[in-house]
Amino acid sequence: MTGIQVRIVRDHRIEKRRAAIVMQDWLYCYPPTGDVILVPKGYMTDFASIPPLADRLIDVFGDNVEAAVVHDWLYAVGQPGRREAADDLFRYALKEQGVGLVTRNAMHAAVKLGGGGAYGRAGEWDRRFGDPLTGKPLARSPFKRRTSAVVTRLSDCRRMESIAELGRLQSRFGSSQWPRAVR
Structure with a gap:
């Protein structure tokens, strides 16, 4: 998982939480399945939806940021019958980012x-x-609603460690090529 570039939105909240805009297309590959998910440039996230009081124990802008963004995207797409898979991916991504077992399991349960x-x-x-x-x-949304957050599948997520492979994936599946919403 690579770092994600976001811009904090100054005067906008999503359900009373700070929001941020993804600054460029961001790819995440889920190792258990090889599913590659593209979170598009312009997507707004509120990161981890931490209830008041728990935010003293879990840092909203901590090691969970990338996992929270991809989880938010999966929920926005809302592919029927895939909610449990989205939550399991969240837990896995938290582990990849070094979130401790107790915190990871608490966030997953929440x-x-x-x-x-x-x-x-x-x-x-x-x-x-x-x-x-x-x-x-x-x-x-500038895009027609997606039917799936997955843009492709890789046999090995380590392929995304290559700059050339990342470039290939972004040029082939980037949001600039997605169908635009009809106005």
Whole structure:
């Protein structure tokens, strides 16, 4: 998993939490399946949805950031029948980022318990995009709603360690090539 570039949105909240806009397409490969997920430039995240009081124990901007962003994206896409897989990917990604076992399991249990209403929620797609240049939320998604967050599958996620492979994946599956929403 590589670092993700985001821009914190100054005056916008998602369910009372700070929001950030993904500054460039970001790829994540899930080793158990080889699924490659592309979080598009312009996607807005609120990182980990930590309830008040628990935020004193779990750092919203800590080692969980990349896992939280990909999990948010999976929930925004909301592919039918894939919520449990999204939550399991979140736990795996937390482990990859070095989040300790107790914190990782607590965060996983929290999304399993409290995340159901957000998964694929109507309206979630349109309110989760912003302009990376201005930092302003967009009224609607620039993309047609995705049916899957997975853009391809690799036989070995370590292939993404190659700059050439990353470039190939980004040019082939990048959001600049996604169908645009009809206005």
